[in-house]
Structures are given as C-alpha cells and as structure tokens.
Amino acid sequence: MSTGNWQRWGLEDQRGAANLLTPEVVLSAVGSIRAGKVLSLAMPIRGATSNGGARRVPHLPGRPLPQHFMAVDGGDYATGARKVKDVMAIADDALVLSPHGTTTHIDALAHVWRDDRLYNDHPAERVRSYGATRCGIDKLGAIVTRGLFLDVAGYLGADYVDPATAIDERVLQGCAAAAGVEPRPGDVVLVRTGWPKVFADSPARYQGAQPGIDYSAGRWLVDHDVVAIGCDNAAVGAIGSDGGFAGPVEEDIHLLTLWERGVHLIEMLWLEELAAAAQPEFLFVAAPLPIEGGTASPLNPLAVL
Template sequence: MVDSRGNWGRWGRDDERGAANLLTSDVVLRALGSVRAGRVLPLAMPIQGATSNGGAQRVPHLPGRPLPQHFMSVDGGDYAAGARKIKGDMGMSDDALIVSPHGTTTHIDALAHVWRYDTLYNGLAADRIRSYGATRCGIERLGGIVTRGLLLDVAGHLGVDYVPAERTIDAELLQECAKTAGVQPRSGDVVVVRTGWPRVYAEDPERYQGAQPGLAYSAGRWLVDQEVVAIAADNAAVGAIDADGGFPGTLDEDIHLLTLWEHGVYLLEMLWLEELAVAGSAEFLFIAAPLQIAGGTASPLTPLAVI
C-alpha cells in the first residue's frame, strides 16, 4: 500500500524508477554546462581475474562474495569453447564473464536491492523478488543517467590520503566539503563522495575488508533532501561499515533503506575517484548506463566524469 513515506507515490502508485524521474530534459541540458575541458575520466575499478590467475584478488572487494571471473578461450584452456580459426591465419577469441556486482566491483544498486515490511520502494510487493530476478524495481527500469555530478572530496578536505574508518561523515562535514568546493547540490544531481578508502586495499587488504568510513544517516538525509538522483562513493557501501560487516546505528538509520527504499535514490558503490580528485573539478557532467539486466538487483558499470 502506497503511503507518504519519502518519495512513495510522488510519481504514481506504479512508479519503479524513483528519483530517476528527476532527470528531465531541462536537468540534462543544464548539466552540459558543467563541461569545461572536454576531458573524460572513467570512474570504475577494473574487472579482472580468472580461474587460471589471482587477478581478482588484487582488486578491492568485500570478503565472502563471489569474485568476478573472466574466462578466455584464446588458449583453449579456460572454458570449453576453445579458440578457433576463422579463415587462413585469422584467429578469434571469446570471453565469458561471471560477475556478482555487490561488494566485488564498481556497480549501481537497483531499487529492488533492499526492502522492509515485505515491501519494496513505493510500497510494491517484495515477494516479486524471485530466483529468476526482480519483477518490480529491477535495474532495467532505471535507464541511463546523464546529469550534473558534484565531487565532495572528504579525504581531500581533511588533508588525508583516506578517511579513517572511525571518522563519522555526517551532514555537517559534507556541507563543509561543498562550501570549500564552492558547490551546492540541486535537484537531479549525482553527488560523488571520495573517502580514499580504495588506497587501503593496496596497503592492507585485511583492513579494507573490516570497518570502512562512509556516510552517517544525517549526511544521507541531507542529500535526499536536496533531491539528488544518486549518491556515489569509493567505499563499498556508501554508508559506513562496522568491523563485523554491518551498518552502524539503528535500522531506521540505515543508508540503504533511507535512499533506495524510502526515496528511490540510487547508490553507486566502489568507484575509483583518484584521478577525478587530482583533476580538481568539483562540478562535471556525470554519465552512467547500467546493463539491461532484466530483474537485476544491481549492474556493474563504468561511470564517466566529463570535466
């Protein structure tokens, strides 16, 4: 049953796109003015690794999640199809890719990712999350995102390589970052938060897979009140993570429930933001297109910043 919770009912009783409805033609056209240099920066970490090598272990990921597996047929040794010759000396190789996006690679969460009280976003029934996919609020409902992006570089603002896991990123700190950068979130934006935490994995993978810094409830509350379309971050869950892998605070303070469930605001996790931070562009054109995975609870993707 649809009620007044967050954005429930705002775009109709059957809406499955949530805050993506804010991406009007005016919002997109105005975002184009954020481009100054015409330089394109990918914001994703690589997908690598296969049964024949340990590449996936070298990329930041959470423990207990199936790592991406990239199989190649070029040598005939990884999967049954084998390499094949097409004509004369011409050869052709094939790929097979298995990815579990959550916690293992750069991805965007669908509104079907979380639910409460047996309901998804907008009061839609959660019992439609089946073994063959989500029949409501799947990632294919989103479409593409083209809008203004804002970088709130928390690590840079604090003058550290990465935010300590015990540091709370609350609304006050985010507002300080925005003021320092000379930007203010507006309706339809994607706000990108840099913690610098991917750097930790290169130094100490075990530490990366413990507690992580992230947004506190007040920070998430401030951003949804600005009517952002999505919140992106370079940590594993946008919100903070406790040492045991859970989220701090009460259930009512959970960032995923606040954003995905109550407001239909999307979460992009595990971005790579180091080059964007070096470029020093707090405002840019943000582009992201999830795979059309019917009923998917997430999609791997490569967000782009055009500065």
C-alpha cells in the first residue's frame, strides 16, 4: 500500500491531515454560515444503571455499553445527593464509556496500523495498555473548518441506503454535483446513509451488514485533501454480514484514511436534522476530549448553518 502522507508534515508529525487546518482555512469556513442555526450531530449517551437506556441507542454487539452512575438516591455508588449549607444539594455522576461502536466518536490515528507501523512510520509498539504514546487522540486538537454534507440516501431517493448498494466514487461525485459542492483541502465531509433509522425497527439488522463508502469513494475524498470523513454508520466504510470490513485489506477504509493519509474518521453520527435542513455547506466544529493516549474520543460535532 501507499504511505501517501507520511513525512508530508515532518518525521515527528502525529496530527496527519489536521495540519491543513490553517487560520486561512478556518476564516474561510466562517463564510459558510448562512442562518446562525446550530445543530448537534451526535447520538445521545444513555446508560443509567437503573434502566436499559444504553440498549435503545444504535450500537454494535460485543462492545461494553455506556454506564452512567448517579449519586442521588443511593441506588448507585453513594448514599445520596450531597447537602450544601442545608438549603441545596449537589448530585454527582460517573460515566464509563467505550466510544468505538457505542456512540458518536472520532478515531485517533493510533486506532489502526499495519506491519507494526502506525501512521507516519511511528512504531506500533507504542500503543499499549497504558495508552498510545504516539498518534493518540490527544494529539489531534479541535477541528473548525468547512463541512460538506453528502446526503447519499436522499440522492438515491431512499430512506436509507441498502447494504448491497455500493457507495462508490461515482455515487459521491453525483451526490456532490447535485448539491452544488466540491470537496476542497481542509474540509470535513459527512456522508448520510440513513442507517441509524433501521435500529428502531430491527437492532439485529442494524448490527449486521451496513452500507458505507467503498475504496474508490474514500480515495476520491482523501485525494481532495479532506481533514476528516464522517458517516452515520458504525465504520464509515461498508461492513459485511460477518461484522467485518467489506472488501480486501488493501482496500480497507481505515487503513486508507487513518494509516496512509492521516485522515480522521468520525463514526455513528446522527444526520437526520442536517438532512432536513438541506444545507450542504456549513461551519463544522468539533473538539475531541484530550484523552492522553486514547484511540478515540466521544464527540459532539456541531454544524453551524
């Protein structure tokens, strides 16, 4: 495979395509705001131990679901809300969360590697139980740039894209042309499949094969020097019926983006309100948690329309 962006920003680079987020790119992106309306693109995080909320939010099987502990009535980890000066009380809570496959998140460049090398030829042995000392999510920083919305489900005239339908370069190009937009360096491109809507009717079907972009579509986007690619499925790329990535390893979307180009992936987005707004260009804002050595971070991305 190619190592397309390795050493492009120096031997020690750990941010990848995020280096394209120059002040000029940010200032230009502000011009994408039309109405000043702000939309969250995140799934809710549910998971109180006293109910089954976490199971009702789209997620992949086999992942530890979010656990939200509350210190109010003694039902979780404390005896109750703390009294303050006899006239008020304070409730505390604790959250245990595995972002991959359970909620809206952004992948770090340390999330995937090949031949014992991370992005930019950093050694994969630096990713261990103590965290990733190379290419962790704490190296990314905030993303403020132009967002492009490619509503593939809407373009195809479907409530959601069928997993058998390939979202290839031709489809993305047609969708972009219909919306009157073209990716440019520094953009974040969000692709809507509509797949989260399937979960409400059939969690089992949601957790099987999923639609997503194929290798040709991924190449088209990274060749435009985008900073990140987001999707409302669980892996950005298509997922096979066995739960694994569709296609050969040489065409794996995670390797193409995270490993080869240093392009971050944003997964499990909620894009229904953005689709209803019908505005394909906007200001995109997202700040991952500075989790030292993390392979991902929960994320609440914002579209400023």
